[in-house]
Amino acid sequence: MPDIHAPSILLHNARLVDPSNGRDEMGGILIENGFITDIGTHLTAKSVFEGVRTHNCKGNVIAPGLVDMRAFIGEPGAEYRETIRTASEAAARGGVTTIICMPNTTPPIDDPAVVDFLMRRARDTSLVNIHPAAALTKGLHGKEMTEIGLLKEAGAVAFTDGIKSVTNAQVLRRALVYAKIFDALIIHHLEDPDLVGDGVMNEGEFASRLGLLGIPLEAETTILERDMRLVRLTKGCYHASVISCADSAHIVAKAKLEGLNVTAGTSINHLTLNENDIGQYRTFLKLSPPLRLESDRQALVAALAEGSIDVIVSDHNPQDVETKRQPFSESADGAVGLETMLSAGLRLVNDESVSLHCLLKAMSTSPARLLGLKGGTLDVGSPADLIEIDLDMPWVVDAASLKSKAKNTPFDDARLTGRVITTLVAGRVVYAYS
Numbered sequence: 175m176p177d178i179h180a181p182s183i184l185l186h187n188a189r190l191v192d193p194s195n196g197r198d199e200m201g202g203i204l205i206e207n208g209f210i211t212d213i214g215t216h217l218t219a220k221s222v223f224e225g226v227r228t229h230n231c232k233g234n235v236i237a238p239g240l241v242d243m244r245a246f247i248g249e250p251g252a253e254y255r256e257t258i259r260t261a262s263e264a265a266a267r268g269g270v271t272t273i274i275c276m277p278n279t280t281p282p283i284d285d286p287a288v289v290d291f292l293m294r295r296a297r298d299t300s301l302v303n304i305h306p307a308a309a310l311t312k313g314l315h316g317k318e319m320t321e322i323g324l325l326k327e328a329g330a331v332a333f334t335d336g337i338k339s340v341t342n343a344q345v346l347r348r349a350l351v352y353a354k355i356f357d358a359l360i361i362h363h364l365e366d367p368d369l370v371g372d373g374v375m376n377e378g379e380f381a382s383r384l385g386l387l388g389i390p391l392e393a394e395t396t397i398l399e400r401d402m403r404l405v406r407l408t409k410g411c412y413h414a415s416v417i418s419c420a421d422s423a424h425i426v427a428k429a430k431l432e433g434l435n436v437t438a439g440t441s442i443n444h445l446t447l448n449e450n451d452i453g454q455y456r457t458f459l460k461l462s463p464p465l466r467l468e469s470d471r472q473a474l475v476a477a478l479a480e481g482s483i484d485v486i487v488s489d490h491n492p493q494d495v496e497t498k499r500q501p502f503s504e505s506a507d508g509a510v511g512l513e514t515m516l517s518a519g520l521r522l523v524n525d526e527s528v529s530l531h532c533l534l535k536a537m538s539t540s541p542a543r544l545l546g547l548k549g550g551t552l553d554v555g556s557p558a559d560l561i562e563i564d565l566d567m568p569w570v571v572d573a574a575s576l577k578s579k580a581k582n583t584p585f586d587d588a589r590l591t592g593r594v595i596t597t598l599v600a601g602r603v604v605y606a607y608s
Contacts, residue, residue: 181227181601182204182205182206182225182601183204183226183227183229184202184203184205184221184223184226185203185231185236186219186228186230187200187218187219187231188200188201188233188235189233189235190202190213190214190552191530191534192238192552192553193535194238194535194551194552195551198531199214201214201217202214202217203217203236204217204226205558205598206226208558208601208602209555209557209601210552210554210556210558234562234563234564234595235562235563236552236560236561236563237538237552237561237563238539238549238551238559238561239270239302239549239560239561239598240270240272240538241270241272241274241537241541241542241549242272242487242490242515242537242541243274243439243485243541243544244361244416244490245273245274245490245491245512246275246276246490246491246508247261247273247279247304248279248492248579250279251281252279254494254579255493255580257299258292258295258300259299259301260577260578261273261490262300263577264490264577265301265302265512266301266302266597266605267577267594267597268513268514268516268517269561270302270516271560271598271599272302272303272547272559273304274307274332274541275292275304275307276307276334276337277308277309278314278336282309282314283325284308284309284313284314284320286325286327286328288306289325290328290329292304292306293306301599301604302599302604303599305329305330305547306330306331307330307331307334307361308320308322308326308330308333309333309334309336310333310334310362311335311349314336314338316335316339316340317345318345319349320333322349322352323356326358331547332358332361332413332545333349333353333361334360334361335363336363337462338363339362339363339364341366341367341368346360346362346401350411351408351410353410354408359412359544359545361413361415362397362414362415364416364422365393366396366397369389369396370389372387373388373393373464374460374464375388375389375465375502376388376449377389377390377391378467387503389464391421391466394417394419394422394463395421395425398414398425398426399425401414402429402434405429409435412436413485413544414426414438415487416439416440416441416463416489417438417439417444417463417483418440418463418465418466418470418474419466419467419473420470420474423474423476423477426483427482437484437485437540437544438484438485439483439484439486440474440478440483440487441511442486442488442489442514442518443461443465443509443511444465445519446471446518446521447459447471448465448468448471449464450468451465451584452465455502456584457499457500457502457582458582458584458586460505460506460508461489462507475527478522478528478532479532483536484540485537485544486533486537489511490511491511492578492579492580493505493508494580508582509583509584510578510580511583511584512578513576514585514588514590515537517569517591517594518585520533520565520591520592521591523565523592524591530565538550557601558601559598559599560598561594561597561598562595563593563595564593564595565592570588570590571587571590593607594607
């Protein structure tokens, strides 16, 4: 909830970019009591309001705060990897004002008491909004459905087994039917564990050259094809968590044309990197699903521009040194991404692959709408979860300076252009570049 004690502030001389309504104009935005109360070209430096602070944005972009639908936070059970506090600090620096945390914790988020614990911890320690996605099956074992109604009532915003696929089609079918009763969103990870086997990267020539076992595209597409048939059967609400290849993009596009209630996401890693970036066994780029061919990356970018892909996620998955400083085949999957998601995405804007509106829509407006949250817009009456972006600021990613406890970023030493200058949550500044 917006803080009623948050100071009133006028942001002026800003480029107002709001993908929720197509706004892109110079002007100002007035924030009072944690909400947006006015916006437009008429708000300038000459606008004087008693008791209101002013901030000159110097032509920088003001946009809705980002909503990250897929982030793994160690708390509870793995606080040595990440805590709610450190994740929120990284998020604030990256312009993420809302995090959806995955249920792969210890214990897993499969009980209303754990949902309540996370929400209380977030209220006490987080700089940004944090909402739990509850487990789809008990213990994340894929065998028995959780109490979706009770978990949603407790505060869960979606249902997923996180990094695990539900391979039992009957269980997923029942979950889709049951979730429909409660207007709940099912988010599904797309990897058949039997087809993945001992694979550690994309199957193909490059894996063979490195002497590594590969993971075929079919580990993803067979699960996705099955899921589309289940959605057709149940008329449920389904979101493909992270798609990584051209074939998956085509499957989703076909399902949408058919009118199925289907959306899809991909990670910033799969949009901006490919298997060649692994180079000589760079374990920070060992991901699940794995990085694919450059042609797959380009197909994902095209699908994003065309609207087949709805959401971009950070896929933030902190791992400690012991699990990453291993031979590639033995290292853990995952990379941190809350702090670099937007700046990495601006690569696609700078090379004119997608528009700024398209990028921000996939990182903010679309995930907020999918989850039924009030963010993702600059409309009057909305919570003042905003970011200021300097699109021209160059910077080099230094893993050691990241706020996340873990430093396993695939963008270490990357030269990026565009950075978040200010992040506001409920009208309160939670990060300011200095």
